[in-house]
Amino acid sequence: GDSVTQMEGPVTLSEEAxxxxxxxxxxxxxxxxxxxxxxxxxxxxxxxxxTKADDKGSNKGFEATYRKETTxxxxxxxxxxxxxxxxxxxxxxxxxxxxxxxxGKGTKLTVxx
Amino acid sequence: xxxxxxxxxxxxxxxxKKITLECSQxxxxxxxxxYQQDPGMELHLIHYSYGVNSTEKGDxxxxxxxxxxxTEHFPLTLESARPSHTSQYLCxxxxxxxTGSYGYTFxxxxxxxxx
Numbered sequence: 001g002d003s004v005t006q007m008e009g010p011v012t013l014s015e016e017a018x019x020x021x022x023x024x025x026x027x028x029x030x031x032x033x034x035x036x037x038x039x040x041x042x043x044x045x046x047x048x049x050x051t052k053a054d055d056k057g058s059n060k061g062f063e064a065t066y067r068k069e070t071t072x073x074x075x076x077x078x079x080x081x082x083x084x085x086x087x088x089x090x091x092x093x094x095x096x097x098x099x100x101x102x103x104g105k106g107t108k109l110t111v112x113x
Numbered sequence: 114x115x116x117x118x119x120x121x122x123x124x125x126x127x128x129x130k131k132i133t134l135e136c137s138q139x140x141x142x143x144x145x146x147x148y149q150q151d152p153g154m155e156l157h158l159i160h161y162s163y164g165v166n167s168t169e170k171g172d173x174x175x176x177x178x179x180x181x182x183x184t185e186h187f188p189l190t191l192e193s194a195r196p197s198h199t200s201q202y203l204c205x206x207x208x209x210x211x212t213g214s215y216g217y218t219f220x221x222x223x224x225x226x227x228x
Binding site for chain 2: 032034036038042043044045046049087089091093099100101103105106108
């Protein structure tokens with residue numbers, strides 16, 4: 001079945017550091033890919049998405065590019081802030097099928113001042 | 114601003130009690146979902162619905178039940194709560210099938226503690 005593997009955390013960075021959270025996927029077709037963010041005590045919010053190969057999703061300084069050749073969707077940010085501290089989930093939806101969202105296990109990011 | 118609402122946000126209840134977690138959305142989405150999130154953060158799909166009078170079990174077996182009598186409402190019920198049900202429960206909805214490009218909209222969650 002479809003699956004998502006993302007780097008294990010926790011990740012701890014200093015403010016203004018560069019962030020990369022790796023995400024790879026396994027799918028039989030051509031899924032849509034997403035990054036969700038969960039702030040403490042909250043539900044999940046859509047951070048960015050990409051629906052086809054080579055698409056780049058971006059939002060709030062975060063970016064991720066849909067790489068079909070490496071089945072990856074790594075999340076990056078050039079300069080993190082304390083307010084970026086949260087749990088980040090990579091996810092996919094298989095188009096045209098059940099359309100259930102398949103999540104990775106989440107990566108907790110802590111940014112220190 | 115959230116278009117999907119979950120109540121209550123926090124609930125502490127004794128073992129054996131019956132509880133219903135409420136979830137409502139105002140977006141007219143056909144598909145709705147319930148996820149259970151364990152303390153290790155991992156999300157498990159426990160129920161989903163493709164529309165009114167449609168409900169399916171998810172990937173993780175759950176003793177809870179759901180109903181979908183109205184498009185906007187997707188409540189989850191535990192007939193007899195146990196400490197093992199202590200978890201965060203997240204409700205979500207998505208647009209009609211066919212594209213898979215919209216992702217899900219999530220509520221803020223209900224954190225349930227059974228003592």
